Amino acid sequence: MPLMYLIPVTMLILSCCSTDTDLEEPRGNERTFPVYNQAYQENYEPDSLALIQASAENAYVLMDPFDEDFLTFGELDAVKSDGNEISAYISIGTGEEWRSDFEEMKPYLSDKQWGEWAGEYYVSRIEAGLTDIMKDRIDRAAELGFDWLEFDNMDWMFNEETRDEYNLVSGETEALAYIEELREYAVSKGIKCMSKNWRRGAENYDGVTFESGSENLNWWYSEDMQAFLDEEKPVIIVHYDEKDREGAYRAYGNYMEIYGEGISFISETRSEKGYIHFNTSP
Structure with missing residues (x-):
């Protein structure tokens, strides 16, 4: 971030x-x-996981539940059994090449790799297909029983230099609507939303x-x-x-x-x- x-x-x-x-x-x-x-x-x-369980x-x-080798339902239940609330990490402003849905995300990403993190690319085009991918992740988190979602890279579209350097097509208005739509969808699934490093557009988080x-x-x-x-x-x-x-x-x-x-x-x-x-x- x-x-x-x-x-x-x-x-x-x-x-x-x-x-x-x-x-x-x-x-x-x-x-x-x-x-x-x-x-x-x-x-x-x-x-x-061993430290968390102990x-x-x-x-x-x-x-981070969006890896193919993530925990089983039983292991998550064990983590929650001690009064813990579990939160799922989700990057909404980048695509990460190690994710199983990366190929689906590529049409919406900048062609230039983010200089600070190898294998990550900023979201360039905010379109319905991208939102559907994120909603699929939220569905996965809800299915696994997560209490929270932590939304990372929420500020990617609000810096003019970043937009210019990475040739980002969408703008601030689309980003604000996207952030709120994902929040509303998570809430509809019974999940609370954690903003990350950012408040603009996240006042209702x-x-x-x-x-x-x-x-x-x-x-x-x-x-x-x-x-x-x-x-x-x-x-x-x-x-x-x-x-x-x-x-x-x-x-x-x-x-x-x-x-x-x-x-x-x-x-x-x-x-x-x-x-x-x-x-x-x-």
């Missing part, structure tokens, strides 16, 4: 963090929950996930996150590239100083070469 690397004034607050070395683990308020992520990771491996309890568990890193803290428009918090919707930060556990503690604590204690948080650290999880049961 391309971060927009905006640098609002509040980023200065995050840069002035404590140098204490004996930090307590931050905890959010009663609206927060543990987050597990089997779908993606920035530098290392995502959470394994540790996740009353958590938001993000998974049920929650939001933002990604940040040690070098691009709080890059988004603060009012976008605050709007979800004000409505008491789930807000998640997936944070990358902290040196160690204390760095992750510090980042989470600083976010709570800005936005309050209603943010759920998961952080990658270089010391542990994977995610560490917060707000877990004592």
Whole structure:
């Protein structure tokens, strides 16, 4: 997902963090929950199914169900049995060549590969055939029993430079209608919708996930996150590239100083070469 690397004034607050070395683990308020992520990771491996099955309890568990070798129904039931809500990752702004439906998507994609992620191509033409492919994915998620869908790459059509570089044919109006149509379809299947790094056109979504890193803290428009918090919707930060556990503690604590204690948080650290999880049961 391309971060927009905006640098609002509040980023200065995050840069002035404590140098204490004996930090307590931050905890959010009663609206927060543990987050597990089997779908993606920035530098290392995502959470394994074994870890999720052993540790996740009353958590938001993000998974990638659109692979041919995905979990059986029984394995998903086991993940849900501990009070977890499971979320299906879906990229609505790109086609990924490792997906089984990639050949069907090719007529709607840019010919030029996305420079940041090998094997991904931006959606260029938003047409009924593309929407049908995405609805088939949503049907699959509903059939498997997913509680949520996390919509990635929602902002791809809203940057003029991106549209020009990749020769994207459709425009913002079509993208907004497409985002809302997919939300409405998911809701009709009994699935809640998680926006990703974005609020425009996603005001009716049920929650939001933002990604940040040690070098691009709080890059988004603060009012976008605050709007979800004000409505008491789930807000998640997936944070990358902290040196160690204390760095992750510090980042989470600083976010709570800005936005309050209603943010759920998961952080990658270089010391542990994977995610560490917060707000877990004592």
